[in-house]
Amino acid sequence: MKLAGLKSVENAHDDSVWAATWVPATETRSALLLTGSLDETVRLWSSDELVLERTNTGHCLGVASVAAHPSGLIAASASLDSFVRVFDVDTNATIATLEAPPSEVWQLRFNPQGSTLAVAGGGSASIKLWDTATWDLIATLPIPRPEGPKPSDKSGSKKFVLSVAWSSDGKRLACGSMDGTISIFDVARAKFLHHLEGHFMPVRSLVYSPIEPRLLFTASDDMHVHMYDAEGKSLVGAMSGHESWVLSVDVSPDGAAIATGSSDRTVRLWDLSMRAAVQTMSNHTDQVWGVAFRPPGGSGVRTGRLASVSDDKSISLYDYS
Amino acid sequence: MxxxxxxxxxxxxxxxxxxxxxxxxxxxxxxxxxxxxxxxxxxxxxxxxxxxxxxxxxxxxxxxxxxxxxxxxxxxxxxxxxxxxxxxxxxxxxxxxxxxxxxxxxxxxxxxxKESLEASLCREASAKSPKAFWAFRRLGFLQLHQNKWSEAVQSLQHAIRGYPTSADLWQALGLAYQRLGRFTAAVKSYGRAIELDDTDVFALVESGNIFLMLGSFKKGVEQFLQALDISPQSVSAQYGLASGLLGLAEECINLGAFRWGASLLEEASSVAKAGTHLAGNISCIWKLHGDIQLAYAKCFPWTEQGQGLEFDAEAFNASILYWKQTCCIAAVSAKRSYQRALHLAPWQANIYTDIAIASDLISSLNKSYGNNLNAWQLSAKMALGALLLEGDNNEFWVALGCLSDHNALKQHALIRGLQLDVSLAVGWAYLGKLYRKEGAKQLAKQAFDCARSIDPSLSLPWAGMSADFHARNLAPDEAFESCLRAVQILPLAEFQIGLAKLALLSGHLSSSRVHGAILQAVQHAPHSPESHNLNGLVCESRFDYQSAAAAYRRARCAISSCSASISKSYTRDISLNLARSLSKAGNATDALLECEDLKKEGMLDAEGLQIYAFSLWQLGKQDLALSFVRNLAASVSTMEQKFVVASVSFICRMLYCIPGLDSAINSILKMPEKLFQNSRVSFIVSAIHALDQSNRLESVVSSSRSFVQSPVEVAGMHFLIALSKLVKQGTEFCLGVQSGIAHLRKALHMFPNSSLMRNLLGYLLLSSKEWNDTHVATRCCNIDASDSANKVGLKSASEILGAGAVACYAIGNKNRKFSFPTCTYQCLKEPGAIQQLQKCLRQEPWNHNFRYLLILNFIQKAREERFPHNLCVVLKRLISVALSSDLYTKTDMSYQKFQLLLCASEISLQSEDNIGCINHAKNASTLLLPDDYLFFSHLQLCRAYAAESDSLNLQKEYIRCLELKTDYHIGWICLKFIELRYNVQNDTNILELSFKESSKERNYSWNMGMAVFNLVWGLISLRNEDFLSAEEFLAQACSLAGAESCLLLCHGATCMELARKLCDSKFLLLAVKSLTKAQETSVIPLPIVSALLAQAEGSLNSKEKWEKNIRLEWFSWPPEMRPAELFFQMHLLARQSKSVSISSSNVELCQSPQRWILRAIHTNPSCTRYWKVLGRFDLIQRS
Missing domain, CATH: 1.25.40.10 (Tetratricopeptide repeat domain)
Structure with a gap:
């Protein structure tokens, strides 16, 4: 397996690009790359040439996270002022605006079934679930404190929730916090199951394997990528190699490899069978905030694609094979 | 081996x-x-x-x-x-x-x-032996590692005794001290470590951090720069450098040095940016960069582009746009940097507040809320974000209170903040501001007072206190002071504008503190018309009308580009201000244009009409101006009281200026009398009255004068009355100086302290051309008064002294080596005019009048000392400096130039440079001056030709003099002298006739003049050895001049000569009479007088009187100047006294007659008489 650089767009945004995700292909068009940036815009790019399709404005602060519905029809973007905009991918019509108190929206993810949007609740130390049909709040899943609430510690800052991920079957939800703990929830019962220990610095990104619903990959500021058996509450493997914070992680559609982006300005490809980095891409000149594998599907596209976005305002596209 | x-x-x-x-x-x-x-x-x-x-x-x-x-x-x-x-x-x-x-x-x-084992081992070893330094060192490091700071200090101190040159130990000790909060000790330890190892980056950075913490940013910056020299990639050093520069910049900004601060911030920003490149994932560097950019956005000063005199509205708008854009770009960059910081560490609550502040600044700069889809405003929302994370932080509550738009929320937030910490001065201050805005004055006052009592170094409460000084019954002065305090604590544009407004109310507008403040306000609020308008007012009060006009233009331009609606009256006020300052700056054309614009809009009020009329008059459109004056006069009755005085004064003045005196008087008589019941109007009316010979305004003036009350005003009125007497009592050609003097003398009795009147009196006395008035003039002025009091009036006291000293040669003459003044006015005690004038010239080197007077005084001194070479050199240089000035090309200065040229001519004459003398005098004679004066230039030419023995030209100039004539009898006397001395051909007796003509008007001076004239005759007769006629002339002179010792001496001497020649005792008696009188009248004993008298008395066989007079003679000479003859006379006297042997108190007995003779011979060895007497002595001794 290897990555080969295909295309790179310098100055794709006016400022740092912070988030990237793929909008799955629909009948009428192929998959699109969705990026969010500090310049308060969200942009849509068509692959493989990375032609700018549209620029969505409307956020007052930098866009910290973007998410795409599995249908490929709608997408959501969230900015630092905790303002979530859900819009039609093709028309840019606003479908809903979800407002939360500031500091209480961080990462967004649609569940694989497309019925729910999970929002990492930042300072509220919880995950909020929104119904994608009515755009009502379905549930709030709070993270319990390990030692019970302390009266002196009023601030919830210890459990600031940064990241969220759905299992491939949609039954489990994992979230990463700034203190390094990972919490697993049972979605159907809206119940907290357990913590996964191992990281001791913020977990900024996590992702379930598309093949194995138990397998969870996490990226943390402690420069490690962990592989957990989420059900078994156990650390399966720890992979080191990045020289700075690991900011993002994504699993390849075949479940055989993961890609990570890091503050050390590199993108690494890890072979899961070898549990080691097989390739390091250092084409970015600043920290890499997002990596995303293109989901399979669409008209005649069989080859794998990986996109990475960085503080250097550029987007890079690689061929994954 | x-x-x-x-x-x-x-x-x-x-x-x-x-x-x-x-x-x-x-x-x-x-x-x-x-x-x-x-x-x-x-x-x-x-x-x-x-x-x-x-x-x-x-x-x-x-x-x-x-x-x-x-x-x-x-x-x-x-x-x-x-x-x-x-x-x-x-x-x-x-x-x-x-x-x-x-x-x-x-x-x-x-x-x-096994760390603990290691520690216990070291402890054991160190306890066993104080020399186990290795153990102390280990222990110190371990304790440091375990954060046991105070124990570490002890171990490390002990270890340093064993390894005093170990940089690591000093560094560790520094760290321990730093953690203990003993910063000075820490700085010293780090300093030692750096001394031992100058590449110790850690010590440099940490000591830099301590300096920053202690607030000495400069030192901190130095440390960080040094650290960066060694290790350019050190992020902590870069962070420290950037924050040190930020600290420095904030200090500058608080002082008001915005441009300096901005340049420091630019530097700081680039350093911080470099830091983010090195370590892009450290949240605090991004936050620091945001802080720097935010400070830059707040402090970047507006600068005017295009410094030309012409006001360019486009350039002005462009410069404001540029300023706004720069601020905006910085603010946006700050917001971006804060967002990056937040993205890296979203759990840090304070960054939310930072973003809130930055976005609030951006929206206040843009004044648009544009694409905000939220019901919440972004800044308030982000402030709330901070509170969600840390709800117990009172500062976040205050921030929310400041940033929110809803007053209820504001109040709630501030009160929550105060609930958390009741002594939060900022909270109270903002609460006060909120209440004030809502109109709850009493609550606002309480809140401000509370804030001020908690923290008097907070500026907002002071500003708030001054803002509602009406409600607090504060005097405007007090309000001004408290606002000034606010501005000094924090140079905020709003405060500075408020300060200028209060200064306007309290009359501090011309204070330079206000000037500085308003200039700073303009830098930070260039888009506000108010700041420009106030700047204009401040400039105007400082008499800088050009800048004021420019400021008003900017103000108007700012109004037009300002989106908010501004009341019409405000625009009108600014236009009026503009017209007024233009008019004051002398730019009548532009002022007129402004007035016309105002008129078109129908907003011309009383003040506008005045400016309009005045500008028209300046431009020569008399009729139009007059019609506007009439309009103004018609509206006086409906005017507000405060405008009436100015309007009436203006009307009177314009009426006088345009149609003339009569029309002005008629109009005044027509106006109701109550309009003149004001001191300021009274001055105008009195001035007009002064020019009116027929006294038509008598009643108006006398009624309005009763409103002149304050001592200063009354003194001023007396000044005016004195001047008016000059005009009224004078003839067509001559001012009534004497009546003015008489009035001032009376008035001065009431106001002995008024230097205004004293100086005028001195000036008038000097102008009166009377014999003795010059002496009085110098005495009536007080040159010791402070400088400010000295300047009032037409002439300063020093100028009067200088001029008076020129008029009388005796003033300031202290050295009896050169002359024996016979002036009876006893001016000898006066301080030296030359010294005084030099003092003045040193204080005001630009004052040509002082230089001029100094030259004249020097000439006087040089003349007295018979033109010594050194004085001539000094004078030549002084005169050439004075003449090189452009000032003397003006026609109104030509009299001074004339005088200077004559001085130069005189100096040339005295230094035997006849050609120079003639040239200067010819130059002088070409000036455009009355014949009266030109006479003297030709007189000087006469003297020059006489010196050259060029009788042809002498004759010519003599005739010219006769043609020109002069009023000054001294001129005629000199001319007569030349005529007689050089036997100039003269058929007629025009000279005598003109002389008598010229001195008719002055009674006392006429006598004196005639006396001198006779003296000249007498002297000439003496030269011709016609003693009898000489005696006649001199006798006449003496009788005319009264008691003038000099004349009497001449007469006495002539009589003596006659007596000797004719052996007639009648002349001896005459001589005795004159000489006795001379002796009596002279202020200081004149030499020769007593000797002659002694001789005369001796001849009349009165030995006693002879003795007495010889003794008197001895004392009337200064010791170094006594002539040989005097010693000889003393010898005679000594011999006489010896034979009679009276009491030994007499002076002649201090030495023997023989020694007297010896001294006489020593002084004058060429006289055979003395030798003979000495010879006789020798004979006596030998026998």
Whole structure:
């Protein structure tokens, strides 16, 4: 397996690009790359040439996270002022605006079934679930404190929730916090199951394997990528190699490899069978905030694609094979 | 050689082995052998050595060294850590000072992670021996590692005694002190570490951080720069440098030096940016960068582009746009940087507040809320974000209170903040501001008072206090002071504008503090018309009308580009201000344009009409101006009271200026009398009245004068009355100086302190051309008064003194070496005019009048001293400097130029440069001046030609003089002198006639003039040896002049000569009479007088009187100037007294007659008479 650089767009945004995700292909068009940036815009790019399709404005602060519905029809973007905009991918019509108190929206993810949007609740130390049909709040899943609430510690800052991920079957939800703990929830019962220990610095990104619903990959500021058996509450493997914070992680559609982006300005490809980095891409000149594998599907596209976005305002596209 | 050494070593080894074999129980032999083998270095040898060490240690278990070697062996050779540990432990416990074993032991323990064991071991060793410095060092580092700061300090201090040059120890000590909060000690320790090792980046950075914490940013910045020199990639040094620069910049900004601050911030920003490139994922660097950019956005000052005189609205708007854009870009950059910081560390609550503040600044700069889809405003929302994370932080509550738009929420937030901390001064202050805005004055006052009592160094409460000074019953002065305090604490544009407004109310507008403040306000609020308008007012009060006009133009331009609606009256006020300052700056055309614009919009009020009329008048459109004056006059009755005075004054003045005196008087008589019931109007009316010979305004003036009340005003009115008397009592050609003097003398009696009147009196006295008035003039002015009081009036006291000194040669003459003044006005006690004028000239080197007077005084002095060379040189230079000035090209200065040229001519004449003299005098004669004056230039030419013995030209100039004529009798006298002296051909007696004509008007001076005229005649007769007629002339002179000792002396001397020639005792009696009178009248004893008198009395056989007079003569000479004859006379006197032998108190008895003779001969050895007398003495002695 290897990555080969295909295309790179310098100055794709006016400022740092912070988030990237793929909008799955629909009948009428192929998959699109969705990026969010500090310049308060969200942009849509068509692959493989990375032609700018549209620029969505409307956020007052930098866009910290973007998410795409599995249908490929709608997408959501969230900015630092905790303002979530859900819009039609093709028309840019606003479908809903979800407002939360500031500091209480961080990462967004649609569940694989497309019925729910999970929002990492930042300072509220919880995950909020929104119904994608009515755009009502379905549930709030709070993270319990390990030692019970302390009266002196009023601030919830210890459990600031940064990241969220759905299992491939949609039954489990994992979230990463700034203190390094990972919490697993049972979605159907809206119940907290357990913590996964191992990281001791913020977990900024996590992702379930598309093949194995138990397998969870996490990226943390402690420069490690962990592989957990989420059900078994156990650390399966720890992979080191990045020289700075690991900011993002994504699993390849075949479940055989993961890609990570890091503050050390590199993108690494890890072979899961070898549990080691097989390739390091250092084409970015600043920290890499997002990596995303293109989901399979669409008209005649069989080859794998990986996109990475960085503080250097550029987007890079690689061929994954 | 080596070989032998080796061999010998071998031999020693062998010998030792033998001896060991010989006595296997001697541990020291085993040890020595072991050491020897160990040194050889091979593995097998080391093993052998180890065996010997083991034996040695067994035999002598107190030998620590053996254990040390064993430890070394186990650690290095056989890698048996446990045994090595034990051996080392034994070695250390036997000899705690053994640093080698100790270090090795600790290293081993460290490798195994047994930190506590290591610590206890070190503690044990250090307790055993104070010299175990290695243990102290280890212990210190360990304690430092375990954050036991105070214990670490002790251990490290002890360790430093053992290793005083170890930079690491000093560094560690510095760190321990720093953590304990003992910053000065920490700085010293770090400083020592840097001294020992100047590449110690850690010490540099940490001491820099301490400096920043202590607020000495400059020192901190230096440390960081040094650290960056060594390690340019050090992020912490870059962070420190950037924050140090930020601190410096904030200091500058608080002082009001915005441009300086901005440049520092630019530097800081680039450093911080470099830091983010090195470490892009450190949230605090991004936050620092945001802080720097935010400070930059707040402090970047507006600068005017295009410094030309012409106001360019486009350039102005462009410069404002540029300023706004720069601020906006910085603010946006700040917001971006904060967002990056937040993205990296979203759990840090304060960054939310930072973003809130930055976005609030951006929206206030843009004034648009544009694409905000939220119901919440972004800034308030982000402030709330901080609170969600840390709800118990009172500062966040205050921030929310400031940033929110809803007053209810504001109040709630501020009160919550105060609930958390009741002594939060900022909270109280903002609460006060909120209440004030809502109109709850009483609550606002309480809140502000509360804030001020908690923290008097907060500016907002002071500003709030001054803002509602009406409600607080504060005097405008107090309000101004408290606002000034607010501005001094924090140079905020709003405060500064408020300060200028209060200054307007309290009359401090021209204070430079207000000027500085408003200039700063303009830099930060260039888009606000108010700041420009106030700037204009401040400039105007400082008499800088050009800048004021420019400021008003900017203000108007700012209004037009301002989106908010501004009341029409405000626009009108600014236009009026503009017109007024333009008019004051002398730019009547533009002022007129402004007035016309105002008129078109129908907003021309009383003030506008005045400016309009005035500008028209300045531009020569008399009729139009007059019609506007009439309009103004018609509207006086409906005017507000405060405008009436100014309007009436203006109307009167314009009426006088345009149609003339009569029309002005008629109009005044028509106006109702109550309009004139004001002191300021009274002055105008009085001035007009002064010019009116027929006194038509008598009643108006007298009624309005009763409103002149304050002492200063009354003095001013007397000044005006005195001037009016000059005009009214004078003839067509001559001012009535005497009546003015009389009035001032009376008035001065009431206001003895008024320098205004004193100076005018002095000036008038000087102008009166009367004989003695010049002396009075110099005495009535007070030159000791402070400078400010000295300047009032038409002439300053020093100028009067200088002019008076020129008029009388005796003033300021202290040196009796040169002359014996006979002036009876006793001016000798006056301070030297020359000194006084030099003082003045030093104070005001630009004042030409002082220089001019100084030159005249110098001429006087030079004349008195018979034109010594050095004075002539000084004068020449002074005159050439004065004449080179452009000032004297003006026609109104030509009299002064004339005088200076005559002075130059005189100096040339005296230094025997006749050509120069003639040139200067000719120059002078070409000036455009009345004949009166030109006479003197031709007189000077006469003198010059006379000196050249050019009788042809002399004759010509003489005739010219006769043609020109002069009023000054001294001129005629001089001319007469020349005529007689050089036998100029003269057929008529025009001269005598003109002379008599000229001096008719002055009664006393006429006598004096005639006397001098007669003196000239007499002197000429004397020269012609016509003693009889000379006596006649001089007798006449004496009778005319009264008691003038100089004339009397001449007369007396002539009589004596006549008596000698004709042997007529009648003349002797006459001589006695004149000389006695001369003796009586002279202020200081005149020489010769007494001698002559003695001679006369002697001739009349009155020996007693002869003696008395000779003695008097002795004292009337200054000691160094006594002539030989006087000594001779004293000898005679001494001989007389000797024979009679009266009391010894007489002066002649101080030495013998012979010595008197000797002194006479010494003074004048050429006189045979003295020698003869001396010879007689010799004869007497010999006999």
């Amino acid at each position: 080596e070989k032998t050494e080796e061999e010998s070593e071998e031999a020693v080894l062998k010998r030792l082995e033998e001896s060991v074999n010989a006595c296997p129980d001697d541990p020291s032999l085993h040890f020595d052998l072991g050491v020897l083998l160990w040194e050889k270095g091979g593995k097998s040898e080391k093993e052998k050595a180890a065996e010997h060490f083991v034996i040695s240690a067994k035999l002598h278990p107190q030998n620590g060294a053996a254990f040390r070697y064993l430890g070394l062996y186990y650690a290095q050779v056989s890698a048996d850590t446990q045994r090595a540990l034990k051996c080392y432990q034994r070695a250390v416990s036997l000899n705690p000072d053994d640093s080698h074993s100790g270090e090795a032991l600790c290293d081993l323990l460290d490798q195994q992670g």
